[in-house]
Amino acid sequence: MSDIPQARFAVIGAGIAGSTFAYYAQLETHPCIVLDKSRGTGGRAGSKRLPHGSVDLGASLISFSDESISDLREHLLQENIIARWQSAYVGVPRMSAITRFLLQDIPLYTDTKIHHLERRQDQWLLRDERYQAVCLADTLIIAAPATQAAMLLATIPNVNSLLQHANQAISQTRPQWALWVTTSKTQSSALMTCNHPILETIIKDSDKPGRHTDEFDTWVIQATSQWSQDNIDTPKAEVLAHLIQAFEQEVGIAVLNTGEPHRWLLGRQAMALSSKPYLWDDTRKIGVIGDWLCQGDAEGAMLSAKHAFETISKAYPFDQV
Amino acid sequence: MSDIPQARFAVIGAGIAGSTFAYYAQLETHPCIVLDKSRGTGGRAGSKRLPHGSVDLGASLISFSDESISDLREHLLQENIIARWQSAYVGVPRMSAITRFLLQDIPLYTDTKIHHLERRQDQWLLRDERYQAVCLADTLIIAAPATQAAMLLATIPNVNSLLQHANQAISQTRPQWALWVTTSKTQSSALMTCNHPILETIIKDSDKPGRHTDEFDTWVIQATSQWSQDNIDTPKAEVLAHLIQAFEQEVGIAVLNTGEPHRWLLGRQAMALSSKPYLWDDTRKIGVIGDWLCQGDAEGAMLSAKHAFETISKAYPFDQV
Structure with a gap:
């Protein structure tokens, strides 16, 4: 037992919430360990590698409209990790660049599914x-879907x-089918919110900064x-056939190439009712953060993490490493 | 979806509780499906196959002292599935014979870990x-440890x-290390409750009906x-060395052969406080049974299942198949 890693904070989940928490903890020199069941970071703000680059199959942008995380926004802008796009921000050259940057100095264990917690x-x-x-x-942070x-x-x-x-x-969690496709170059708008029984959003991923190709456009289709x-x-x-047909009807352009549909089981999360954007048990030193506790979007995940850290770090006022 | 198995009752767990529930349901012709994450039946009343037979590494006996399951006890005795031993009863030729018999006519899916339940x-x-x-x-029965x-x-x-x-x-759940060993034949008593820092119980498994061998005795050691x-x-x-040393000191006979120590994570269960020996949500048709709701032993698992079935079957009074 004595030879296993130890830290002040163990953060379960390397998505936006977990990565943001670890980032702020690291800034104040609290030792952190971050664990994720997947191979990479990002969670639902992760990116899928393609032969010609990558594509953001989950969270497509972050609004960064709340001033309480303007310090983080400015830092990411300065380091060229994010860029403005469609009145919001995206990771460059992919969304997962954000979590990767936030975690760069922090011990990260991927392919590690935590199953059991013991005090x-x-x-x-x-x-x-x-x-x-x-x-x-010492302190456990759960940064996972509800x-x-x-x-x-x-x-x-x-x-x-x-x-x-x-x-x-959990009752506010919704699944979402997503698919990437390529088409020939087109002037269609890059971000379409659809009024369609199948399609919720169509995003021209290759329109985002750092993803440009001369030969074709890459799109992400998100189902309702x-x-x-x-x-x-x-x-x-069958899902593939439905999504392609709907996309071609809606955008009026033929699909050239496509990936496999991705089923986000916990894709969308309506916000839980909570007096604070995080949960915290001071007696047992356990915190819970995530988009489902704040706004239900990627910015909410960041806000949840930031506000949780501000409260929790007060439990360690005098003995910082 | 239409091609997957359907039944009135889906029972998660093929231990004593789940098997007993399915047995009573089957008696009244309610279609059941039983699912278990392990390869075989029995749960903590399962048996481990050995080159020379098998050994009961978990529950070593069932008291069958409660008259409300005397019908089941008599049926099992009549079919030679159980026999008297040490003022209680054991499965013949192994404990897992009991769950195997109870489930003989019921669709059983082993190696099937249920992870998610959806109404x-x-x-x-x-x-x-x-x-x-x-x-x-229609109805879900969870027959698993707490x-x-x-x-x-x-x-x-x-x-x-x-x-x-x-x-x-969960706070009442305790782990238990168990080990089987063989020794030369001895006249020592077959069931010893120890007052020892390491040993809780020593059971001469080969003394139980149907397990006799001429060459050696087989024992099960259960740690505190x-x-x-x-x-x-x-x-x-290290666990192996400690258990063998403690056994040899306590029984005064040398170990000839041994298995690997088995770590029952949820081995022992002090009884939960409950007004009834099972949980039942009539609106959503979900029941929870197990030793942890009744007595904390193998008989308790049977009683929990029997009493739960009696209540739950009233939800289907007129439309039996």
Whole structure:
């Protein structure tokens, strides 16, 4: 046990929320460990690698309209990690550049699914699916979608308030089918919100800064919540056919090439009712952050993390490393 | 979706509780499906196959002292599935014979870990870890240890009472290290409750009906809760050495052969405080059963299942198949 990594904060989830929390903690020299079940960072703000670059299949932009994270926005702009696009901001050359930058100096364990949480004296012990000890931390931060947060919290006895909160928020979670396609170059608008039974948003990904190609345009198609829910178990080939047909009708241009449809199980999250944009149990040193506690979007994930850190860091006022 | 198995009851867990529930449901011709994440049936009342037979590494006996399951006890005796031993009963020729017999006419899906539960109109949809649909049922029965029950319930929105109950019971769950060893034949007593810092119980498994061998005795060593908890992350080789040494001191006979120590993560369960020996949500047709709701032992698992079935079957009084 003594040879496993230890830190002040263990952050479960390397999406926008977890990465932002770790970034602010690092700024104030609190040692952090970040763990994610996926191969890379970004969570639903991750990017898919393609032969000709990459594409943002999940969160397509961040509004950065709230001034309480203007310090972070300016830092990311200065480092050329984000650029303005469509009255908001995007990562350059892909959305996952943001989480990658935020985590650059922080120990990151990918392909690590935390399954079980255990309070030992004054520390948290994190265990994987084989119940192996992964790391120890003074304070635990769960930065995962509501469903995964609820399943993790369910392994800790008597965390009623946090568990109930996460469990109730599940009913606000919606799946979303997404697909990337390429077409010949076109002058169509780059961001379309559709009024269509299948299509919610069409994004010309190659219009974003740093993604330009001369030969073709790359698009991301996001299906509506309702259609995604109704077709959650529909075979991918069928989903693909529906999405391509709808896209070609709506945009009036033929699809050249396409990926496989991606099913975001916890794609969209309506905001949970909460008096604060995070949850915090001061007695047991456990915090919960994420878009589902604040705005339901990528900026909300950042705000949740920032405000949570401001509160939680007060628990360590005198003994910073 | 229409091609997946459907039943009135989907029972998660093929241990004593789940198997008993399915048995009573089958007796009254309610169609059941039973699912288990393991390869076989029995759960903590399962048996480990050995070159020379098998050994009961978990629950070593069932008391069958409660008259409300005397019908089941008599049926199992008549069919030679159980036999008297040490003022209680054991499965013949192994404990897992009991769950195997109870489930003989019931569709059983092993190696199937249910991960996610979803209410769809008036049915439950059970999903595995890859979110694939596994089966549909009118009524869902969770027959798993408290920790696993809590994690499953956490995936259903707004099941506060059931979820809280399971979550609170986790604090009563204790791990247990167990080990089988062989020795030369001896006249030592067959069931020893120890007053020892490491050993809780020593059971001469080969003394049980149907396990006799002429060449050697087979034993099961069960460690105390406290020592198991303190050594939950101790390497198996070290646990093995401690258990063998303690056994040899206590019984005064040398170990000839041994298996690998088995770590029951949810081995022992002190009973949860509950007004009834099961949980039942009549609106959503979801029941929770198990030893942790009744007595904390194998008989309790049976009683929990039987009493739950009696209540739940009243929801289907007129339309039996």
